[in-house]
Amino acid sequence: MSPDLHFEEARKVSKKSPKCVLVWKKEHPSYTNFPASHETAMTQNIEECVSEKTSFKVFSLFFCDEVWEQIISFTEKYARDYNHHLFTLTVAELKRFIGILLLTGYHSLPATKLYWFKAEDKNVAIVRKCMSSNKFDSIN
Numbered sequence: 001m002s003p004d005l006h007f008e009e010a011r012k013v014s015k016k017s018p019k020c021v022l023v024w025k026k027e028h029p030s031y032t033n034f035p036a037s038h039e040t041a042m043t044q045n046i047e048e049c050v051s052e053k054t055s056f057k058v059f060s061l062f063f064c065d066e067v068w069e070q071i072i073s074f075t076e077k078y079a080r081d082y083n084h085h086l087f088t089l090t091v092a093e094l095k096r097f098i099g100i101l102l103l104t105g106y107h108s109l110p111a112t113k114l115y116w117f118k119a120e121d122k123n124v125a126i127v128r129k130c131m132s133s134n135k136f137d138s139i140n
Contacts, residue, residue: 069091072089072090072094089139103126107124109122109124113133115128116128
């Protein structure tokens with residue numbers, strides 16, 4: 001359910017009392033019907049598009065170059081807004097960062113810093129080789 005504010009009711013209440021009071025009224029959301037025939041056609045179309053592609057190719061359908069550049073643009077803007085004016089990020093670094101996040105979801109350690117340790121029981125050389133812990137922390 002999605003509550004919806006009725007402004008007229010709120011104005012009436014706020015005229016009566018010195019405090020601003022918001023009045024909410026619960027309403028049931030309305031959904032449009034999606035014909036089952038369209039759903040079947042879409043499912044078949046998706047299967048045709050991705051049937052012989054690797055996982056990376058399917059991922060690339062959603063994360064094209066324009067999306068990577070947009071993420072970098074907003075990330076750098078966020079850094080500047082919070083006084084990190086020297087922060088820079090390349091597409092390659094962002095892809096490595098996302099790759100590390102995906103790996104850490106599969107291969108979990110108690111703390112993020114442990115991925116860069118050289119100890120035998122915590123050794124994740126691929127993470128250590130692709131990005132320094134300082135760069136990872138600056139992006140994170």
